[in-house]
Amino acid sequence: MTQPTRIGIVGCGSVMQRPYMRLIQPMRAVGTVDVTIACDVREEVREVVQDRLGIGRFTTDYEEVIDSEEVDVVMVLTSMREHGPITRAALAAGKHVLVEKPMAVTLEEAAEIVEMARHSSGLLVCAPHVVLSNTYQTMWRHIHRGDVGKVLMARARYGHSGPDWRPWFYLEGGGALFDLGVYNITCLTGWLGPAKRVMAMTGVAIPERVVGGEMMRVEAEDNAHVLIDWGDSVFAVVTTGFTMQKYRSPALEVYGSEGTIQMMGDDWNPTGYELWRNDVGAWQIHEGTDRDWQWTDGLRHLVDCIRNDKTPVVTPEHAFHVLEIMLKAQESGGDGQSKTIESSFTPPSFEEEQEEVAPHKVHDWTQR
Ligand SMILES: NC(=O)c1ccc[n+]([C@@H]2O[C@H](COP(=O)([O-])OP(=O)(O)OC[C@H]3O[C@@H](n4cnc5c(N)ncnc54)[C@H](O)[C@@H]3O)[C@@H](O)[C@H]2O)c1
Known part of the structure; x- marks a missing residue:
């Protein structure tokens, strides 16, 4: 795969703006990844996302990220209660997913996610890494x-x-x-x-x-x-x-x-x-x-697995346990x-x- 792996980010708060972007920017600079769209329910972060972080598209609706043809990986970096529903929707759309911890806040929801990941065309990497x-x-x-x-x-x-x-x-x-x-x-x-x-x-x-x-x-x-x-x-x-x-x-x-x-x-x-x-x-x-x-290394790992057809060592089953x-x-x-x-x-x-x-x-x- 020579084209950049295209990332869509949901949740543009503290960890997105600093640690994850610190990992992403050098990968972007060498063409390994691109961030094609970012989403946050807070309209006020649009300017930071577009002007400071240089991400072209911004939306307040995460469905737009999940439905985008220009997204290979969805990063779920929202507050915790939102992790489960967004991860489920992204897996259902066949995307690769990185979800911050915990993968969900109930075992029922997490069990569904683990099951979906087993059959999905996308890989799922759950923090922490x-x-x-x-x-x-x-x-x-x-x-x-x-x-x-x-x-x-x-x-x-x-x-x-x-x-x-x-x-x-x-x-x-x-x-x-x-x-x-x-x-x-x-x-x-x-x-x-x-x-x-x-x-x-x-x-x-x-x-x-x-x-x-x-x-x-x-x-x-x-x-x-x-x-x-x-x-x-x-x-x-x-x-x-x-x-x-x-x-x-x-x-x-x-x-x-x-x-x-x-x-x-x-x-x-x-x-x-x-x-x-x-x-x-x-x-x-x-x-x-x-x-x-x-500590954000799970993203580098996920991208490496996608690009080189490897199985992640960070498993949904471990996160579920x-x-x-x-x-x-x-x-x-x-x-x-x-x-x-x-x-x-x-x-x-x-x-x-x-x-x-x-x-x-x-x-x-x-x-x-
Ligand atoms: N802050 C840390 O030091 C740290 C470290 C490691 C991991 N994490 C994890 O990272 C995640 C985010 O933490 P944070 O500190 O950045 O929180 P934060 O509150 O600063 O950022 C979360 C962002 O998600 C947005 N959001 C919430 N619901 C949304 C939705 N439905 N659609 C789109 N955007 C939505 C919020 O508006 C907010 O901007 C958490 O899961 C946390 O456990 C945080």
Whole structure:
């Protein structure tokens, strides 16, 4: 395929205007992709989209993007409740789709999407794309080669003080699990495979917040501890919330019978990993193992798969499993009972060695 892959974008807010366009513009410059149309229900972003981002067509109706003959890939970058309906419509029209997390806010809707993706002519890539980072994949190899022995437990953490630009993050269909915990749960299930049971404490720790300059009441959980069970007494805890100002702890820690491996930074932006092996008797520190990786990389991956006829390693089945864990964690937070996880998936395998890369950059989450 020598023509650019044509992208239509639905949702032109914070992540579209900065992180995704930062990935797209260099790909556009070399003719790998073109952005033929963008859509947002807010008419006021038309000028930014057309003048600053250089996208010729703008619409307030997402059907126009989905129906366009000039679109190969639909990117769904709206607020969360809209993801499901737009993704379904795009798959039904035979488009390739990249959808931000979560793929949908109910399991019924997500199940329909997974089923549609199996039969659609388009590929579906669901964020987060954390399994694509070199650090994640290198850690996968250490874990699967038995460098830390049999995995017995894990801890994961991601949080910050909370988005301040849009109220939907704090309303039903939003929340810290869908926004933040999702990264941790994707990594843990990617490494350890499908989970069997979940139990959680979830709640609203800060009931009122100033968002977009106005005071609002918080409905969705902003504070959560989630316990995940893989069977055979293998457990992990995920600590997440819009309740953390700063931290200096590892993002993920995996404890095995013969050692420990931990990811530094955040799992969407790893800064390296640290490995303890009993047989070595020392910590091995690997810094900057993701020099060029960006958390938006799922788009580059999707375009690569389309252009080179490959199957994406980021699968809808994995995203569905993660969604089931999050929804059941919310249920468990409500009634205090543990919940059985019914779905399963085949985690991506990364047997092939990749070259480790040199130290690089430090981000903070506000720069996404
Ligand atoms: N903000 C982050 O740091 C971040 C990071 C990673 C992923 N994400 C994900 O990216 C998505 C967008 O986040 P954001 O921070 O850019 O939110 P945002 O609110 O800034 O942007 C979403 C945009 O979608 C538009 N929109 C809503 N419904 C629409 C519809 N039916 N048709 C067309 N446009 C519609 C809104 O008007 C808004 O401009 C979310 O799913 C979020 O989980 C966000």
